[in-house]
Amino acid sequence: MEVAGSQDITQELSKEMFRAVETGIKEEGERLIELQIGPAHPGSGHMRILAWVDGDVVVRCDPDIGFVHRTIEKLSENRAYIKTIPLVERPSLLDTTPMTIGYVNAVEKLMGVDVPPRAKYLRTILAEITRIASHFYGIGILAIFLGHSTGFMWAFGDREVMIELATMLTGARITYAYAIPGGVRRDMPQSFPDAVEKGLRYIEKRLKDWEKIFLNNPVVERRLRDVGILKPNVARMLGVTGPNVRASGIDYDVRMVEPYEAYDEIDFMIPVAEEGDSYARGLIRFKEIEQSINIIRQAIKKIPDGEIISPQISRLFNPLMKKIYAEQRRVKLPSLMATLKPPKGEAMARVEAGRGEALFHVVSDGSTNPYRFRFVTPSFRNVILFKYLIPGHRVADIPAIYGSLDYFPPEADR
Amino acid sequence: MSQPGIKDPDLNSLLSILNDELKELVSKIYADKTEKVIYIEVAKERIMDLAKKLFYLGFDHVKSVSAVDYPREKRLELMVHVGSYLRVVRKYTIVIKSSLDRDNPRVPTLTSVWPSAEFHERETWEMFGVYFENHPDLRRLLLPEEFEGKWPMRKDFRIVTRKAGEAEAPWK
Amino acid sequence: MMAVVIGPFEIPGRLIYDFLHIFILPGFGAVLVLVILIIWAERKMAGLIQLRYGPLHVSRRFGGILQLVADLIRYSFQEFIVPRNVDRIAYLTGPALALIFSIIPVAFIPVTPYVEPPIYISSNILVVLALLSIAPIFIIVTGYASDNKFAFIGSLREAFLMISYEIPFIISILSMALLYRSLDMSGAVDFQARYLPGILLNPSAALVAYIAIIRITGRFPFEISEAESELVMGPYTEYSGLMYGVSMGIGYIKLYIYSMLFSIVFLGGWLPLVSGDPVSSYLIGGLIILIKTSILMLISVFLRSVYPRYRVDQAIRLGWSQIFFLSIVSMIWSLALSYVLR
Numbered sequence: 040m041e042v043a044g045s046q047d048i049t050q051e052l053s054k055e056m057f058r059a060v061e062t063g064i065k066e067e068g069e070r071l072i073e074l075q076i077g078p079a080h081p082g083s084g085h086m087r088i089l090a091w092v093d094g095d096v097v098v099r100c101d102p103d104i105g106f107v108h109r110t111i112e113k114l115s116e117n118r119a120y121i122k123t124i125p126l127v128e129r130p131s132l133l134d135t136t137p138m139t140i141g142y143v144n145a146v147e148k149l150m151g152v153d154v155p156p157r158a159k160y161l162r163t164i165l166a167e168i169t170r171i172a173s174h175f176y177g178i179g180i181l182a183i184f185l186g187h188s189t190g191f192m193w194a195f196g197d198r199e200v201m202i203e204l205a206t207m208l209t210g211a212r213i214t215y216a217y218a219i220p221g222g223v224r225r226d227m228p229q230s231f232p233d234a235v236e237k238g239l240r241y242i243e244k245r246l247k248d249w250e251k252i253f254l255n256n257p258v259v260e261r262r263l264r265d266v267g268i269l270k271p272n273v274a275r276m277l278g279v280t281g282p283n284v285r286a287s288g289i290d291y292d293v294r295m296v297e298p299y300e301a302y303d304e305i306d307f308m309i310p311v312a313e314e315g316d317s318y319a320r321g322l323i324r325f326k327e328i329e330q331s332i333n334i335i336r337q338a339i340k341k342i343p344d345g346e347i348i349s350p351q352i353s354r355l356f357n358p359l360m361k362k363i364y365a366e367q368r369r370v371k372l373p374s375l376m377a378t379l380k381p382p383k384g385e386a387m388a389r390v391e392a393g394r395g396e397a398l399f400h401v402v403s404d405g406s407t408n409p410y411r412f413r414f415v416t417p418s419f420r421n422v423i424l425f426k427y428l429i430p431g432h433r434v435a436d437i438p439a440i441y442g443s444l445d446y447f448p449p450e451a452d453r
Numbered sequence: 454m455s456q457p458g459i460k461d462p463d464l465n466s467l468l469s470i471l472n473d474e475l476k477e478l479v480s481k482i483y484a485d486k487t488e489k490v491i492y493i494e495v496a497k498e499r500i501m502d503l504a505k506k507l508f509y510l511g512f513d514h515v516k517s518v519s520a521v522d523y524p525r526e527k528r529l530e531l532m533v534h535v536g537s538y539l540r541v542v543r544k545y546t547i548v549i550k551s552s553l554d555r556d557n558p559r560v561p562t563l564t565s566v567w568p569s570a571e572f573h574e575r576e577t578w579e580m581f582g583v584y585f586e587n588h589p590d591l592r593r594l595l596l597p598e599e600f601e602g603k604w605p606m607r608k609d610f611r612i613v614t615r616k617a618g619e620a621e622a623p624w625k
Numbered sequence: 626m627m628a629v630v631i632g633p634f635e636i637p638g639r640l641i642y643d644f645l646h647i648f649i650l651p652g653f654g655a656v657l658v659l660v661i662l663i664i665w666a667e668r669k670m671a672g673l674i675q676l677r678y679g680p681l682h683v684s685r686r687f688g689g690i691l692q693l694v695a696d697l698i699r700y701s702f703q704e705f706i707v708p709r710n711v712d713r714i715a716y717l718t719g720p721a722l723a724l725i726f727s728i729i730p731v732a733f734i735p736v737t738p739y740v741e742p743p744i745y746i747s748s749n750i751l752v753v754l755a756l757l758s759i760a761p762i763f764i765i766v767t768g769y770a771s772d773n774k775f776a777f778i779g780s781l782r783e784a785f786l787m788i789s790y791e792i793p794f795i796i797s798i799l800s801m802a803l804l805y806r807s808l809d810m811s812g813a814v815d816f817q818a819r820y821l822p823g824i825l826l827n828p829s830a831a832l833v834a835y836i837a838i839i840r841i842t843g844r845f846p847f848e849i850s851e852a853e854s855e856l857v858m859g860p861y862t863e864y865s866g867l868m869y870g871v872s873m874g875i876g877y878i879k880l881y882i883y884s885m886l887f888s889i890v891f892l893g894g895w896l897p898l899v900s901g902d903p904v905s906s907y908l909i910g911g912l913i914i915l916i917k918t919s920i921l922m923l924i925s926v927f928l929r930s931v932y933p934r935y936r937v938d939q940a941i942r943l944g945w946s947q948i949f950f951l952s953i954v955s956m957i958w959s960l961a962l963s964y965v966l967r
Contacts, residue, residue, distance in 0.1 A: 104594065104595065105593075105594060105595035105596060105597065108595040108596070110605070112606065113605065113606055113612075117612075148487055275513050275514060275538050276513065276514070276567075276568045276569065277514075277568055277569050278514035278515060278516070278567075278568075278569025278570075284538070289538050291538050291543065296543050296544055297489055297544055385485075386485070386487075387485075387490050387534070387546065387548070389516075389546070396516070398516050398517055398534060400517070400532070400534070400548075402521055410521070411521045411522075413517060413519045413532065415516060415517040415534075415573075419572070420516070420569070422572055423568075423569065423571060423572055426571075452595055
């Protein structure tokens with residue numbers, strides 16, 4: 040029994056698209072204008088969008104990515120296992136923590152190391168803090184692509200609150216390298232729970248202002264409603280992830296599907312919308328910020344006391360490291376971890392980053408460097424929407440759809 | 454949308470269903486020790502039939518298409534991660550592994566079954582040299598157009614920088 | 626009129642008045658000062674709403690008022706690059722001509738009931754409308770002359786929107802002229818002195834005129850032909866240096882003239898001034914008109930902090946369906962009212 044005719048959908052999609060291009064090019068000759076919304080353009084980010092336009096309607100769209108390809112996978116083959124942890128953060132510069140958590144989970148599966156519960160909760164708290172910061176970035180980019188400069192400035196201002204909290208926890212603003220195989224590197228300071236509560240209350244207050252100026256703004260609704268409608272079947276076939284697929288009615292979230300870290304002990308909801316248009320995608324991000332606030336509050340309340348690093352690692356500490364760990368609750372990496380040699384095999388981990396599902400597959404041959412590290416980011420899986428979702432819309436809808444997809448070019452290019 | 458025969462998402466029952474459905478096609482099916490990932494090894498001629506069967510079982514999108522280079526064994530191992538949005542089987546990821554000849558790796562394209570593989574196959578082609586037959590649009594994705602090397606992710610690609618003033622790229 | 630004697634020269638008062646009217650108030654001097662202040666106010670207001678400072682460091686004690694002067698000085702010294710494939714004459718003269726045709730109407734607008742403006746035509750409302758509708762043509766030419774697809778699309782958008790919104794604007798102003806029974810601005814103010822300000826006599830005409838002003842001068846939410854995230858700067862994409870400064874200024878100078886026209890036709894012009902001698906009536910009348918103009922300009926630039934921009938087809942549809950319909954309604958209302966107030 041067939042589940043859904045993917046054959047039909049691909050052929051339908053291709054036929055529709057290429058028919059328009061062929062008739063345009065053959066019949067009218069010079070009717071189409073090729074717009075190169077290139078890398079040096081205020082509305083394009085680090086990529087080039089090639090759009091063939093008939094009047095004001097886009098007939099064909101080709102995303103030209105790869106401008107910030109930094110060869111993370113190749114680099115990791117020549118470096119020790121722990122050196123890839125900061126490397127994996129760099130592509131997705133906005134929600135760095137889920138990337139490190141995913142990679143570290145894969146390495147821990149290879150090594151067979153368990154993580155103490157307190158470390159799991161700390162990783163979860165930081166992951167949700169970065170998720171809120173990442174969603175604010177996406178909302179800010181959506182606002183500025185529509186021309187709403189107030190939304191842009193407010194989003195980046197509110198994001199600062201989360202970044203300050205992360206600085207309090209880890210010492211860095213955006214790239215933390217917080218998770219290491221076996222646990223985390225630092226414990227949370229005494230004043231952290233109160234600061235978190237203050238920050239979360241401020242964000243909740245701001246979300247009400249956001250509703251008035253952005254979500255209920257008549258011009259925003261005109262620009263975003265019924266623009267870029269992604270039907271659930273098409274989303275399934277194209278493999279879209281993250282808030283984009285949740286706005287089309289499919290409630291897929293890796294935190295619920297395959298819970299990792301402390302997510303199986305925390306109660307939270309997955310916001311889902313049915314319309315699948317750009318407005319729904321923007322709205323889902325706001326609702327996810329509310330859910331993340333909920334998760335952080337529960338995690339802070341439920342966090343157990345205990346070690347933050349697995350005993351398999353802490354028994355390798357020398358006396359100085361033991362002293363620092365006992366007094367300041369800070370982990371100094373033992374030198375054996377720099378030349379970590381996991382047993383031969385392979386392991387896979389997946390996490391829910393701010394933009395969707397990220398996949399990490401590590402193949403080890405018993406040496407100090409990974410043999411192969413395959414790393415797929417959510418934005419790379421969402422690039423296909425540029426090719427299939429934009430044709431049929433107008434030129435002014437290109438930034439609206441792009442902003443609502445929350446596509447981040449460095450994350451897709453890795 | 455329910456699948457025939459899959460009543461509960463228990464790993465053992467899924468493995469037995471897979472074994473029943475696929476036993477003449479594949480060489481090996483096993484799960485890894487965390488019990489969330491199922492590895493299937495298949496010969497490259499059977500990969501399309503396997504893909505269609507997996508699609509009918511509910512695995513509707515591709516999470517990653519890539520390859521692992523084993524130069525000493527003279528093979529490229531194609532590695533396809535497949536997943537599902539359907540509630541019944543969304544917990545499991547299936548990894549399809551297939552060995553390809555390193556000197557002329559050719560595989561039929563998976564986009565006729567899974568449209569989500571389109572951009573992943575482009576990346577695998579430009580990085581490893583795996584040619585996907587009948588792909589609708591097989592061209593460079595991440596590398597710049599003027600990049601002159603071949604198959605950068607293979608193990609025998611020389612990573613050197615070009616000195617200023619040198620006309621020819623040393624990595625050819 | 627009186628004459629002023631300086632040494633052996635006798636300068637007629639008429640010449641002095643013309644000089645003051647064109648160069649100081651409400652001419653170039655007032656335009657410059659008001660535009661600088663309004664742009665500063667726009668950036669400061671937007672900054673304070675958006676949780677940041679806005680212009681601050683230049684002239685710190687006065688809240689950064691001289692930021693615009695600093696910007697102007699910078700634009701004057703920046704290299705003006707002319708791309709190779711542009712149509713040179715159109716490229717070099719386009720913005721300048723748009724600016725000239727935006728500011729010429731100043732010579733026709735009276736600011737006091739006692740002295741005639743430098744060029745007095747009894748149908749000066751019509752003349753001002755005609756001159757103002759020439760400026761968009763030069764903007765379209767500018768976009769076409771720059772050899773750039775985004776500039777071309779920007780000028781196409783400007784062309785479509787010009788037609789959709791100038792027509793309702795002209796209809797609404799003419800309906801007020803019908804009501805006032807004169808195409809002369811002094812006649813308009815006299816009528817408003819006798820009855821009520823135009824905005825209360827014919828609210829739909831005022832609404833149509835205001836929305837059309839926001840579109841024609843390119844204020845949010847109608848900042849469509851220069852949409853930054855879609856077309857880098859619309860028709861002005863390829864400009865740098867002083868011409869870039871000129872392009873930025875065109876929108877604000879048009880806003881000044883249109884707001885002055887609106888305040889004379891709808892808000893009573895130089896009322897509540899009714900009597901006085903020429904000198905004081907010139908100063909006080911001019912000041913009152915400037916205050917009304919600047920209040921309108923402040924409201925128009927404030928909208929930047931609230932609204933994003935419309936899509937071009939949505940704006941055109943709005944112009945032809947609701948705005949055009951309202952302008953016809955205002956015309957019918959004027960006819961009815963002028964019959965009643967016979």
